[in-house]
Amino acid sequence: MSGQGQVSFRNIVKMHGEFAALKGVNFDIKPGEFFALLGPSGSGKSTTLRILAGLDTPTAGRVLIDDKDVTSTDARDRDIAMVFQSYALYPHMTVAENIAFPLEMAKLPKSEIAPAVKDAARKVKIDHLLDRKPGQLSGGQQQRCALARAIVRKARLFLLDEPLSNLDAKLRLETRAELKKLQRSLGVTAVYVTHDQEEAMTLADRMAVFMSGEIQQVGTPAEVFARPNSIDIAGFIGNPPMNLVPARYVDGDVIVAGHRLKTTTTTAGERDVVVGLRPGALRMSEGGLGARVDLIEDLGDTAVLDLDCAGTMIRMRVADGNIPGEGDTISITARPQDVHLFDPATRMRL
């Protein structure tokens, strides 16, 4: 490994004509970290990854890798390995030739290439497929081949662009776990782009959440989940996502659908707010907000209830064995620390 794999983005701007794909992006990735770039499609996360890889150049700003400015360094000279969403395998080469390609380009002697290829293939469990061409592999096997090609080189940075999005659901879960183990065992810095919040939550040590060309929050998955910075992040993270209800703040309380809820957040005077309530943080208890159960989605161990609270739709997650019937009227409440407040004008957390 030729470097630590520390990354810094300083005010990166990327314009496509008039359109700003990135509007001044800043973040730091620590060596050895599994860092996720999370966001809906078109939010700029893939552009960020391509700029980091050197495949695109930023319009303004600086990219630092291991404290060295690489903004105008060609992709070839950045010592970065990448797994593409499409895998980008060389179709005319066998699996072994694909994996060997980066080593051949690095002018390694043949005697070193063969064992390195075998080793990388073994790590991703495709050592029995070395003679096949990419066209003869399944999607999952192609994905592993792309992984092997990326890890064989022992680059200082390991970029993954939605690597799991072309796999079926079961394989995606398996590969996700293996990916994390692989990254840990290699000890390499990984930057992972995904639009799937669950993937980011389970894989990442830290993540940056992108919304329309800007990073709205950087933190550990737990931090982002517990204290989302904005209405957009609150509505993006969590499954089902946070309930966001217009409400009125009056002296330390919020009035939601005619009912007072205590909150730990304090703000000046009386004002309109948006209240965020996690479906899992809602409790059934006497004297709370009255709600009629519209629909029950039974997930086996838990159930998600669609509640109608005087015209406001709220979703709630309840544990098995505690499920009311459809059409029942229940009373719900939340602990003060679970009541998040957002400014409806700036859409930011209060």
Add this chain to the structure above:
Amino acid sequence: MTTTAVTSVEIASEAPRSDFGRVLAQRERRFAAALLAPAFLALLATTTFPLLFLVYTSAFRMDLAMPFTNGFVGFENYQVLLSDDRFWTSLLVSLVYTGSTVALQVVIGLALALLVMEMKRGQGWFRVIAILPVVLSPAVVGMIWRTFMLAPEFGIIDFLAINAGLGSKNWLGDPTLAMVSVISIHTWQWTPFAFMVLLASLASLPEDIYEAARLDRASAWQRFRRITLPLLRPAIVMVIIMRTMVALTAFAAIFTVTAGGPGTATEILNLYAYRKSFTELSIGYGSALAVALLIVTIIISGILFAMRRAK
């Protein structure tokens, strides 16, 4: 039509299921054959029959200047051919002409295609302009080159040569220069074909593998050698096969520019066969030459197709 339909339905209702399928398949085959027949017969009449007649003619002495000597001679024409120096010379000229024009077309066509792929604007215009020579008749191309381009003093090429200090050259009168000229003309006319095929093939290559190669630290040359060339190989081989077959049987452009001259300097086998048949009126021997050309073409095409299948 109606009656056949009724019968087949009757048969189908009585016969077991597998028979029904077979009857249907048979009917379909017959229908396909009926559709194919007119085109097939036309091809038979215009290509296969003349070919067989050519082979038949080649077994005769058929000399229009001396009709009294005509008659069946078996393989005599071929025996004469094998010891005919002019045949071997024309075969060599054919091979040089074909080899150099095809090689030039592929190399220049590929270089142009790579260049045009990089063009951000004006690609469409370039394609239209590039295709123009292909749509011209080879005879017209020959005339244009003989008069406009290569005529001493007045031709554009000669004018440029004079201005470049090379002096006026006898482009079509000097044996070596004449050969260079006819090769250039053919290359000029047909490179756009290779260019278009290779450009289309290049455009279909996925962009992401080039990005992967960049990250894998391949230089521009390595990307070309290790990725572009192998992926273009099928298209290149196809261009070589198609252009070789055409170049071996080229005629009109050379005929109008040099008519095989000076002497026999640009006399390719096809032209020799023509001259023998229609200038010297020795139809039988001319036929034998044409058959020889056919055999050479088949052998070379066979080798090329085998190479294509090799990997």
